[in-house]
Amino acid sequence: MSVWIQQEILLQPRPRGFHLITDDIVAELPSLRSIRVGLLHLLLQHTSASLTINENADPSVRTDFETVFNSLVSEDRRDLIHTYEGDDDMPAHIKSSLLGVSLTLPVRDGRLVLGTWQGIYLGEHRNQGGRRRVVATLQGQGD
């Protein structure tokens, strides 16, 4: 049986930085359990935050992500135009595109097929990002 399910997931506001959200996503998708083989697609509907996959165990990885991305995309440069909302405005747009806002993940027997050390990160690149919205599209063969 072919399955297509599409729903919105609202993520609570988080401080600037990188946050592990695998459990939040899975908890919102009970229909995941009905998929034998398939794919889960996630689109973060924003341009100043990001979704990426990285190490799910040691919180220092997320701290180091924030350190490195802040130095890769500096807020101190004076040659940017689009800074109306503050120094974090344009750098947040750049980080969003460097990391991306969309993920596609394999599903098997009702679960995400991630590597042992892989988790889903939300990159919150604004100082005050507020709630973030994800469109989840689940497709596959059901039981």
Place this chain on the structure above:
Amino acid sequence: MSVWIQQEILLQPRPRGFHLITDDIVAELPSLRSIRVGLLHLLLQHTSASLTINENADPSVRTDFETVFNSLVSEDRRDLIHTYEGDDDMPAHIKSSLLGVSLTLPVRDGRLVLGTWQGIYLGEHRNQGGRRRVVATLQGQGD
């Protein structure tokens, strides 16, 4: 009814920089309107340009993207080998992989489900890139 449609989209030549192409893509995909729930996949068939999602309203965001990516991936360094086609050659390849050449976007009720401020950018990283080709694959449940 399950739908699979695959077609080529030819993008007109654009100057180096970042360009909003959401309307160009949608205009070439009349079959989008027949999808109730699904996904659109786009592959840019080049290695010196990119596709990404970012802010669709203020053109200064695209200007700042060009500024920031030119400083992230400098054309002045002398330790690169693959520069046969000019100083923009190898940096264009790097930018293409930093941003990516492929997007997957949710579809509902015949329309792309992007966030309010999201649009599709073509990153043209060559000085003379010429026409660019996209393979669009549309799948989903039809009416």
Place this chain on the structure above:
Amino acid sequence: MSVWIQQEILLQPRPRGFHLITDDIVAELPSLRSIRVGLLHLLLQHTSASLTINENADPSVRTDFETVFNSLVSEDRRDLIHTYEGDDDMPAHIKSSLLGVSLTLPVRDGRLVLGTWQGIYLGEHRNQGGRRRVVATLQGQGD
């Protein structure tokens, strides 16, 4: 006929750097030939390596990728915490997210629909990465 196939692909250990793996992937997917129109999704189940698409002909592009990514994400900085496994540890995590660990590629008439110059790169960002595992999910309309 609707097709869903999911399988693991084990990639042999490769030295640090960028490696063209298109042929390795295709050789492991004989079922690709049965797809008339579809998509192939690849997930690399690791957080210190990456998958990206770039130039498939001149090996100097891969050499330059290693040069540029090593300067973008330096191993010399002293402000990182997560360096337990060596100086290449945290930079490998960053490169993995900058480039991504997942690709979706169009399929038509039993073959990947890549551009003439496009190939699949494995980015091996650890000094001793070992074997790497990919989950391949193939879906589409069969013959």
